[in-house]
Structure formats: structure tokens, C-alpha cells
Amino acid sequence: METSPTSRCPRLHSQAKEIIYNVNRYFLDEKANGAPMLPTTQALARTAKATKVSKRTVRRICSKANQEWWSEAEHKKPIFHSPTKTQPTTVTNFDDFEKCVLRRTVLEFYERNEIPTLYKVTEELRDKISYNGSTESLRRVLLQIGFRFSHVDGRKFLMERSDVAVARTKFLREMRQVRESFENFVFLDETWVNQNYTVAKCWTDMASKQATGVKPPTGKGNRLIILHAGTKEGFVKNAELFFQAKNDGDYHNQMNAAVFEQWFKTQLLPNIAPKSVIVMDNASYHSTVLEKNPTSSWRKEAIKDWLIKNGAHPRDDMLKVELYDLAKKMCNGKKTYVIDTLASEAGHKVVRLPPYHCQYNPIELIWAQVKTYISKKNTFKVAELKHLVKEALSTVTAENWKQAIKHTEKLQEQDAKQDVAVERFIESFVINIEDSSDEESSD
Template identity: 25%
Template sequence: MLHADFDEVCAFVNKSRPPALSLGERLDILRLQAYFRKNGLKNQSGHIAELLGRSIKTVKGVWSEYCTTKALTVASAPSNRTEHACRIPSSKVVTKLVLEFVRTRRLTRTRVVAKDILALLSENGHISVDMSNAKDVSAALRASQAFLAKQGYMRGAQKGGAYGLTKELVLKRDNYVRFIDAALKESPSRTIVYIDESYIHHHYSRHNDSLYHPDDKVANPPKAKHKGRRLCFVAGIMSDGEENSRLLGLEIFQGGKCQPKDYHGMFTHAFFVDWFGDLLEELEKLQKYGVIIAMDNAKYHQGKPFGTPTGSMKKADMLAACATYGVEVDERSTRPVVWAALKDHIDRTVKSEVESMAMERGHLVAWTPPYHSDLQPIEMVWSDVKGKVGRQYTVTTSFEDVRVRLDAAFTALPSKTIYNCIGHTERKVAAMSLYLETLDEADEELGQCSSDDEGSVDNVSEASSDDDE
């Protein structure tokens, strides 16, 4: 015969049973309450509590809830799988407030942490914190951290994203895209030459597609050598069909012993002006006229003609230059104030030396927008050429070998490769221009609808002028 001690069974039940009542247990208690009342038994809750090992308060609570609401509810079991009540509301207002605050701080490169969010929410009345109570402040900070984690915020530098663009850079990009797209749509389309500089160092390798076995510990390659000396090169590319697209003005030279970290320091304005003159001569021989020459805004590209005033001049010389250029400035002003006025006038009216050289030959210079190397197709040509050299690298490769391989890569550069690189970029420019036109049309329709609702012709012109600005 099966037998078990009563106290042992009760202890096992109390240990194994969760403290919260399930729906089935509540229904059983409700059924017993109804049964005992039907049969006239007194102290029904006491008997049920003794039978089930529950408190009288719990048993009475089930009966009271049913009599009041004609229904039974079940409390969520405590666990980390359910959503707990948060001190900070996850409303749309709070979510938007925090998002805009974090976005504003990031755009100004200002550090933002949970303490800043807590102060923001406290100022806007979304959380009440007793700042004189250290425990309450700590609890509120933990609530802020939990809220931020729930919303998906992370700490540290955001990886894989592009830099944000200022309004000035966006305007430069849009103007460049519209200008190049309009030139390509001309009949016949304008010839565009893209020029740029780059370099390759002695120990440059491109073995990212090389085979290896993850379990082979013997074949680990030695540590890569220092980058070594550089070969710098400058050239332009011109699209003229799959068979006639070509490289223009290629010049390769070796960097000096004291090489700056930034390869742009290897190029000077005087060197670039001489090279640019040779490029214009080459275009003349090819009988190319009205060419658009696209280049980035490197400092040595935008150098002013010899004799243009500079910021290192004495104040007296600056005042004399102001008189020459017709810039009105108070002679009692400090030297920085005088230079600011003079520099602003020079930037607006004095063209760079290469721009003047190009205009004398009937050509035009277009400056590619900063941080948009994807709009410069010659970057893909550099990648192709340097890849061919880098894939041949071994530990026995000498600097002279690099020069020979670089010359060979440029010599064997197919016309079709240049044509495809330029075509890829120009299709991207056309797509960007179409997108900008779509945005303009949407803005105009929105402005027209707003003015129609107000029923005023004057408001239409005001909206149009605002868009132009």
C-alpha cells in the first residue's frame, strides 16, 4: 500500500508550486467557494485555505474578484521574459525627444551619455527625480540606461556609416551633379577629363584573395614590412568610346626620403601647374576644345596666381592690396580683420591659376565635392592598376620591381576599362540628378498646395523665393 507523510507532501507542494495562482487554481478555489456556500458551510475561505495550503486573504480575493467583475485575472509570473514597468514612459513624445537630442549632440560631435538623457527627461517632466537623494538619482540613472537599451541605443563610435554632410557641402555636391549631368546631355555631349593623384609604396600587396588553410600553423607568413618608399603618380582619363578612351598626362616620380604621412604633401602647386600646362598641350594635340576638367579641391589645385595677397603679409601691404582691389576697410582695424575682408574678396573674385590657364584655352574647371570620391572615376582606375601591382608582390620584391610593374600596368591599361569606369560614374551622376529633380518637383507641388489652401497668389511667390534660397 502506497504511503506518504502529510507534512512531507505539504513541504513538497509548497516548494514546487509557484507562489502566484494559475487560472486553473483560481477556478478550483471559485468552485469550492460556490460548493461550500451552497451546502451552508461556515468559514468557507478558512476551510479552502487549509485544504489547499493557501492564505485566507488569497482565497477571499478570488471570490471577491469574481463577485465584483464576474471574471478572473491571472498575474504575470515574475521573470525576465515579460515586459516590466519602466519609470520612463516609452511614448512617442519621449522617444522622439531623446532621438532628436542624441542626433543634435552627434552632429556637433558632443559626447552624450545616459546622465545627459536623465537630465533631459527630468527637465521636460518625463521623470521625477529627487536630486538630494543619492539612491533615487542612482535608481533614475539605471532606469535611463534600461530605457536606452530597450530603445536600441548603443555606446561608442558608430561603425560602417558615412560622415554627415553640412549644408554647404550638400550644395556643392548638388551643383556639381547638376552641372556635369547638363554637360553630358548636350548634343554632342561635352568632353570631360577627370584628373587625380595617387601613390603606391614599396611593400604594397593585395593578397586578400590568397588561399590558406586555417589549421596550418606552420605556413604563417612573416610580419609585413614597413610600407617603404613611395611612387607617386598623376594623370587624367578621358572617355571617347570603348576603343579610344585613354589615359592623359601620366607622370610618375619617386617620393623623397623625408616623406609626409599624407601623400598630398608630395605634390606642390608649382609642380601641378607645370603638369597641368602639359595636359592642356596634350588636349590641344588631340583637338579637344571646350573640355570640362574635373578635379578635387586639393590645396595645390586651388593655388592663386603669383603675386596674390596672402595672410602672411604685413598690415600695411594688406591695406595697399585692399586699395588695389577696391575693398573698403577701416585702416584702424586690426590685421586679422583686414585680412578677413581681403581674403573674402580674393576668394570671390580671383580665380585659381589652373582655372585661368584652362579658360585661356577655352576649357572649364569643375571642382568635385569634398568627401565624394565615388564621383571621381579615376579612383577606380587607380584601384585597378595598384591591384595588378599588389598581386605580384612577394618578400623578394624590390622597389625597382614595383616601378617596372607599375609602368607595365599603366601601359597595358585597356581603353575599355577607362570607358567603363567613367560610364559607371556618369550613370550615377545622372541618377543623382534625376533624384534631385524629383525632390524639386515634390517641393514645388507642396508649396503650390499650401498656397492654394491659403488662396493667395502672393504666398506662392514667397514660397518659390524661399525654395530658391
């Protein structure tokens, strides 16, 4: 908030105007209700509800005002400061956990019957994960994980992409169905550990200002890729695979379909229980297509051969556009993957995670446990790191796996309920916007 040199009236920024608008709407709702929306004894909750700011943020602001910023010279009026402008302008390196928190934060707004805006989401993330980036950085991350911005009544708010929401809904429904028919579930994934991987913090000698213990080398060093799978009974026996790879970016670039398929056939399938459900993500090397579907770039004869091979009987006088249209209807966007076929032939079923939802895979929690163990004991030598990985894997118990699986199942149940609440609010919100336009104008 700034003060104009020609007037004592403060010049309000857009965020302050939005809060004033929210408070005014809250009072109007109370007027229409004929009584307070919340008991007058709940000052914190009433403030949060009126301003549409989280109770945690209200508590933090008021606490700082009471404890730190009182000014006797201004008759005990609290002094507030805008966030420092020295914060990083680009913070987009969210890990999987932070992306999960971000997604759930946005959708929780709909559960509370509030419209998620970029500013509101940013403020909540500052409390939840100490996010110190700009709103523009957060905008980029939101777009990366499947959100988009929509305009309603002149205001911009966040909406999850329909394809992401549909994929999640299908996955949750499929998991509910397979739990009725299958008892054995296998969860697989890859991760990586750098040679110089270590803890982020350690004790420091205040006299010498130096960290005690071994000082890690500079740089990340070589990279070790780990591929494994687990069940409620623990890691699948004889299924571990790890190898040294070049440190040239994302570890997914080090894997390929040939390595994964060989591991899948020789180390996973022979060692899992009959009639298992295998849960995995949609990494490219997990998703090699058994037979490609026709595209518009195919030659006419190639499309015709594909149709005949798949049981169709195209007429000789059909044009290429007709053949292609018939092929699209036959495949209906479905793809047959090599891995799915291998699993089906062995009596198993593959279920693929929806995009941007790695939190549904319990092995992610197991990897966090393994990496924590490695970070505390790493000696920064590649030869010893391989032994340390085996040692870390051996510390994971069946109980750890059961707790991780229970946690992800709970998340899935919560998200299924959340999707219903989100849909209900969005539909009512759109209806209210359309039906109350005259009332908004008169107010």
C-alpha cells in the same frame, strides 16, 4: 532586453522601445487608412515597414531564428542574442568607397521617407559592408564627411551639412551645363602604392598552416606616388608621373603645388584635346590662389591698394572697416586659382569635385583596377615596382575608361534625383512635425 529580479516583465532598452513605437505608428496609419498599407501576403515587407528596419535585416534575423536558434525546451521560441561586446570600439578608417556607401545609405533613408538615426544607419552598414565598429565610431566618420545631428520633436537624426549639399548641387548642375558645350573631358588624380602592397587573402596549405607563394615582408616599405589623367580614349599620353616618397602618412603630404603645377603645364596641357573640361578634386596643391583676397588682418593701405588694383575708387577718408567691407563685396568669396588660370589661358575649363565626393571621378575606379593588378604581381622590390606600375597602367583599356565614366555619370544622375527627394521629404517632415503636435499628443 533584461528582466528585473523583482518582476517578470522585461526591461526594454531604448532600441526595443523605438521599434515598439514604430510598430504602433504603423498600426495607427493602417487604422487611419482603413486597410493594410501593404498586402497581407507580403509579410517580410510589412515587418520591415512597421519596424523601420531594412528587409535584408529582417530576413537575416528571421532566417537565423528559423535555422539556428529554435529551442524545444521553450516551445520552439527563438532565442536572440545581443551583439557581442568584443567588437572594436573605434573603427574610423573608412576608405573612399566605404564613405561613399555611408553617404548614400543616409540619404536613402530620406528617399524611403524614413528618418535616419545613428542606430539605423549602423545596422544597414553591418549588412552592406560588414561594418563591425561601434555607433560612436560611425558618429565620428559621419561628422568627418559632412553630416550633423539635429533634434526634432526630442529625437536626434542625421542631416547633411548645407555647405556640402550646396557644393554637390552646384557641381551636378555645372556638369550638366558643360556637357552641352564641351565634348572632351579629362579626369586627373593622384594615388599611391606601397612597396609591400599585396592581396589581402591567398590560398593556405592546411597541413602546414602556411600561405603558399611568396611571403610579403613586414611593414609597408617605401611609397610610390602616381599622378595621371585620362579620358574616354584612355590615359593621356605622356602624362604619367610617379616618384618615390617617404612613408610618413597621407600621400597628399608628399605632393606640393610646385610639382603639380609643373606637371600640369608640361605634361597635361600639351597632350589633351582642345577645349577640354578638366575634372579634379580640391586638394591644397590643386588650389593655390593666384591672388589672395583681403582679410581683416591686412593693413589699411594694403586693402586700399588691392581695391584700386581691382578697379575700385575708394575715398581717401574711408576707414579700414569700410575698405574691408567694400573688398568683401567685390570678391564675394570668389577665389582665382593658378591652375584654373593656366587652363583658361590654354582654352580649357576646370571643374572641381565637391568635398567628400571622390566617387564622381572615374579615375578612382581605374586606380582600383591598377592596384588590383599590382597586388597580384608585386615582388616587394622598389626598382621592380616602378616597372610594374607601368605594366599595370598599360593594361587599362579605353573600354575600361568608358565604363568608369558611364558609371560616374549614372551616379550623378541618381544623386541629382535623390537631392530632390531628400529636400521634399525634409520639408514635409518639418511641416508634419509642426502641424501634428496635437495629434501626436492625443495618440
